[in-house]
Amino acid sequence: MSPDDTQEQTVQGFVTVTTAGQLFGLGLDRVRDVFVPQGLSAVPLAPPEVAGLLNLRGRIVTALDLRRRLGLPPRDSGKPMIAVGIEDRGELYGLIADRAGDVLWLKASSFENNPVNLDPRWAQVCAGVYRLDGDIMVVLDIDKVLDFSQFGAAAA
Template sequence: MSQDTSITDSLDESIVEFVTVRIANQLFGLPIHDVEDVFVPQNITSVPMSSHEVAGVLNLRGRIVTAINMRERLQLEPRAKGEGSMAVGIEYSGESYGLVIDTVGEVLRLKEDGKEPNPSNLKPNWTSVSAGVYQLDGELMVVLDVARVLQIGDKHEQLAGQPMGIAV
């Protein structure tokens, strides 16, 4: 169980593939079976009265996708002007969502049991969406629990993280 959990060619079932994404320099991993596609978010229509995490809705090849601003969701600083963004398309309980992130990286094959539980001092607003942490070479990757990321509007979740997102 070394830090070096990179590619082993074993067909072991305990191997999990992750799509890695970067949000405000932090590396995150999304289980590959949760990810439908990756696209550049364009032409987003904002939805008035929606939670601040909701970036809006957009048309992705004829489907209406609800875009989630992951920086807002994770209560990070807003992206600087001119910085591009990407989105990861997710199909969750029959509905299409797009997680708007900064950049998309490679796909990693990691051993299931290489994952460590969340450090106990991780802020509650992050523990609520994190399914654990991988120790990679040189950095840590937080595994995102897609179902919980999409639990927006849930009052308990909201309480955990004070609405500092609207800091403008």
């Protein structure tokens, strides 16, 4: 929480990533770090959204594939990827995307609710959109992205 509420209403910081050509923003306050996932080991029998586990400075991080979570086609193997580190209830997660972007500070005035015709799978995890110059940034609701009860559904 920002100590100054009025400021928060006007400008909010986002870590941005690109996946399958789409720009996504994650609230700066929830992001721990951004890193290149290495040494990912698969977890058999896990939901498809779980890309694997990795060791980040001695802690185990559960990597979640944003493409899978959104029902997008899988990434071609060998293509670069990055992970956004998120700490949730004492556990570390890494949300895997294609590319990292800049940190953006955006005004509330350019915010809009989810378009009504947004794919229901997206609508589930998106908190709205920001109009940028020549682009649109989809805001990811991190709590909803990490809602495991919805896992496995996107693959269906």
